[in-house]
Amino acid sequence: MNLTVTVLQVVAPVFILASIGFVWVKIGLEYRIEFVTKLAMTLSLPCLIFVSLMQTRIDPEALTALSLAAVTAYAIISAAFLILVKLLRLETRTYTAPLIFGNTGNLGLPLALFAFGDIGLSYAIIVFAVMALWSYTFGIWLVAGAGSLGKVLREPLVWGTVLGAVFLWRGWETPEFLTNTLSLIGQIAIPVMLITLGVAVARLSARGLVQAALLSAVKLTLCVGVAWGVGQIFELNPTAFGVLVLQVATPVAVTSYLLAEKYGADAPSVAGLVVASTLMSVAALPLILAAVL
Numbered sequence: 225m226n227l228t229v230t231v232l233q234v235v236a237p238v239f240i241l242a243s244i245g246f247v248w249v250k251i252g253l254e255y256r257i258e259f260v261t262k263l264a265m266t267l268s269l270p271c272l273i274f275v276s277l278m279q280t281r282i283d284p285e286a287l288t289a290l291s292l293a294a295v296t297a298y299a300i301i302s303a304a305f306l307i308l309v310k311l312l313r314l315e316t317r318t319y320t321a322p323l324i325f326g327n328t329g330n331l332g333l334p335l336a337l338f339a340f341g342d343i344g345l346s347y348a349i350i351v352f353a354v355m356a357l358w359s360y361t362f363g364i365w366l367v368a369g370a371g372s373l374g375k376v377l378r379e380p381l382v383w384g385t386v387l388g389a390v391f392l393w394r395g396w397e398t399p400e401f402l403t404n405t406l407s408l409i410g411q412i413a414i415p416v417m418l419i420t421l422g423v424a425v426a427r428l429s430a431r432g433l434v435q436a437a438l439l440s441a442v443k444l445t446l447c448v449g450v451a452w453g454v455g456q457i458f459e460l461n462p463t464a465f466g467v468l469v470l471q472v473a474t475p476v477a478v479t480s481y482l483l484a485e486k487y488g489a490d491a492p493s494v495a496g497l498v499v500a501s502t503l504m505s506v507a508a509l510p511l512i513l514a515a516v517l
Contacts, residue, residue: 230338231509235331238502241415245422255423261485264416269479270384272410273356275403276329277388278396280349286464290347293458294354297472298324300450302362308442318490321363321483322497323443326474328352331505335474336467339513347464351471353392356385359479368487417478424481424495436496440475440504448473448512466516473512475501 248255305323309316326332329352336348360381390396397403451472455465476497484491 231335231506231513233338235502235506238331238418241418242422242425242499245419245424246426247422248419249423249426255420257420257423257485260416260420261482264413264420265479265482265486266380268409268411268413268416270380271406272329272384272413273381274384274388274391275406275410276349277353277385278391278398278403280346280353280392282346282350282392286347287350289458289460290350290464290468291354293454293460293464293468294351294472296458297451297454297468298355298358300454301447301472302358304446304450305443315490317367317487318484318493319439319497321359321366322476322480322494323439325355325359325363325477325480326447326472327477327502328355328471328474329477331502332471332474335509335513336470339470339517340463340467344463344467347467348471351468353385353389355471356381357389359477360385363480364483364487367483367489417482420485421478421481421495421498424485424492425499433496433500436493436500437504440497440501443476443501444473444504444508462516466513469516470509470512473505473509475505 245255302324305320306316309320309323328348333345333348333352337345340347360379364379364382391398398406448469451469455468460468476494478498481491481494481498483489484494
């Protein structure tokens, strides 16, 4: 399999959908970001996360080993970027969460499936679940600001992730009609998020993109190094090791932009990080895949 082609096949829809939002704004059409953000963050995305976790089937031993490795990796990465953002005197609410959390969902999951098959997808969902729980609790706390515990507890994304993890752990299933309904609602999330990203990109400046590219390079290097080291320490099997490195190395998630927009952080700067890191991943991910396969 040509890994470059594989990555391009996954990444291309990201740029196509973002381009729709970009062109939409440039030709002067109205786009209500506040409404779209609320729709995605309070309804569609929680449904997507819940159903994805509920429908995953994973061996208990693999779940434990990779979960511990993923928790350790994200703990180290979180501490490292908290320190780095402070040293660089960047705004914590804007930059910390995007640098910590990657696009483990709509980019990492398909890549894991293409590279490692069904077992790779199952492993990838473990890392996705760990990242999602940390992102929609600690990550929201970072973006919303100090004293925001109440906001975190009221966040539908948090409860969608927690309930999905509980259903995964217990092996429960919702009735088929409800699962189908939640799946349909969840399918709105990815295209809406990407189109909204394109709207934000239309307002970016060249200066913002240069800074975003430098920060994206730091993120990629640090995340790959940490994931690689943690995978070796936990002695993961080759597939689990490859999936951990791949997932942690994914570019900045589109949801980071939506969270910045929702909670009043510098959303255009976050959008720049999403674009720069995703472009960088086109070249980097094939190299990472070649190293772990």
